[in-house]
Amino acid sequence: MSPSLPLLRQLQASVLFTMTLALSSVVVAAQPRGEPGTVVATPPDMTYYALQGDTLLGIAKRFTNQSQNWTILSKKNQIIDDKTIPIGTAIRIPLDLLPEVDSEAKVVALAGNPVYKLPNGNEANLTVGTVLKEGTQILTGKNGFVTLALPDESRISIPSNSQVALSKLRKTQYTSSPRTELSLVEGKVESRVSSLNTNKGRFEVRSPLAIAGVRGTHFRVGVNDFGTANEVLEGGVAVDQAKAKKAAKLTLGAGKGNIVNASGVGKPVDLLPAPELDEGGRLQIRPTMQFLAQTMPAAQAWRVQVSKDAQALDVLMENQFKDRRFKFDGLEDGDYFLRVAAIDQHGLEGIPLIQSFTLKARPEPPFTSQPKNKIRADKVDFSWTEAANADNYRVQIARDSDFKTLVHDEAGIRNVHWTNDKLADGDYYWRIATIAQKNGKPDQGPFSDAQKFQKLPQQGAASFADSEGKDITLSWPAEPGQTFLIQLAADKDFTRLLLSKELTQAELTLPRPAPGDYFIRVKATDPDGYVGNFSGTQKINISARWTTSDGDALRSAAGVVKTGY
Known part of the structure; x- marks a missing residue:
């Protein structure tokens, strides 16, 4: 006997309910499980583990602020009947659906006097x-520099x-996926962006002409006379016009x-x-530091920074130079890093060279006074100015300008x-260093620039042989081209010059x-001044003698007739 129509409908409904329940159970049972009520970042999604009584409508309202997003969650998680979600079921929520909340940037290094508005x-x-x-604006000004840190450890460096x-x-709520956009009005910005691929974060630098977007890289964007300059050091950067129609x-x-x-x-x-730098720049011994880059024909200019760290995040000073010689001053002694990039004809900065160097310029050496050039003396007198904080000094004398052949230390x-x-005649170089006390210990500074001098034989003394005539003649050793100053005095100190x-x-x-004792000395001036x-x-003695009427010495068979005086 065939079943009645009401009974048939009842059986159909029962079968439909059973199939739906089974399908729902199978689909839901296939979902991963976790601690109910917890949230885990699982890029490109966020995973929420359901509580008892959760529905997709409620989850969408709670985490995305838009209840209509339940349809997206249903499709993504393949849940048909959201009223039967087992406790602890993993519900994946696309990060793009999460609401955004305020983030922040923190100043981690600066130089000069930058301001914010x-x-x-x-x-x-x-x-x-x-x-x-x-919404904050940063203005670095002349000689200013700022490095900002974002919560995801990205770094933004803004030069002068x-x-x-x-x-x-x-950033996104719950997962803190970054949403960062910088607007470059003038100058330059250098960004080291932590990888955004896994958290679907976004980082863009916009200028009036261009947009540069990245997923995690090291790049620079600058505004120059040619337009917006984009320079990629690591990773990749998507570049486009800011207001392109196509x-x-x-x-x-x-x-x-x-x-x-x-x-x-x-x-x-x-x-x-x-770039490559000439040797010798790793140790700076003068307060004004100097570095020299090797010739690079394509370089139109050079951007140079001095920083405390190899990444040039904590920049102390920077400048752009037309010439390949770079000078800086105003730093205390210590260890630093130099960062140099060549700039091409389009204003694009190249790959930077980063080189460590040490500044040891203090205590500064005194200024040398003498000897310089040459000296004629048996003893060589060395003199210099008094250096601040000097406890004592060190003098070196060598035969060569590199002081490899030391004669005296x-x-x-x-x-x-x-x-x-104790110096023999010859050519020499000398230099001097200041030694001060630092933390209770001797601290020697760098040597002064080497001074060359030539030690020549001392000027020979004037000689006198009494011819007993009306005149006397004095003579002395000489070299071609010299001129002389001769002095005759009645005392050995030459206070009574005759x-x-x-x-x-x-x-x-x-x-x-007149008869008596006299003193003579002579000084020569060489042709070079x-x-x-x-x-x-x-000391010479002029003896008393008898003279004739014309002033000549009176002589006898024994010779000149002397007399007392």
């Missing part, structure tokens, strides 16, 4: 530790003469750069390679002069003075 127009100086919010706005500074997006790889301007998105070009000199009487005469010849004839020291003092 709030959306309300208030302006203040930046300091390390300042926390910045969305730049203006950057934190136009978007947010997409012209280009992806730049590591070591590539381009210019975006009103004419379009420029083709990728190779960035200039890292004298430390512990506590005066500003010192005499050496004669002081300049001559071009090494001889002087003068009327015979060097004025030597006086010779040793010579």
